[in-house]
Amino acid sequence: MQLSKTASEILAFFRETHRKPGARMTIATLDAHFGTDPSVAVAVSELKQLGYVGVPDSGTVQSN
Template sequence: MLSEMASEILAYLRDTHRLPGARLRITTLDERFGTDPAVAVAISELARAGYVATPDAGTIELTPRGYEALVSGRP
């Protein structure tokens, strides 16, 4: 089960970046959710679960598994 913040990030991806491989800058998440340390923890949680990859320190990328979770509505 994902934390509330991780679920909110996935919901944001569902609304804005619905393609596998879609990239999102961390600064965009900071603008949306603030610079709360919980955002960084949630990103780590999503990466460990395989929903996003972190190709560099400033970007997350939606993985095929993350895309399937968005489509099915069941992370």
């Protein structure tokens, strides 16, 4: 399955800034970088469903 453009951009940003497995980033950081567009939340959900990231709580994304 191919990732959406926003999901690909988020994954690339995450990998550039947080290289270690288990590293965390806040949703606020993503909003600051990508804007508060609803597509960001959809992309995070997509990445979670595909196993690229975990979402330990509503404000945090964690690399897998």
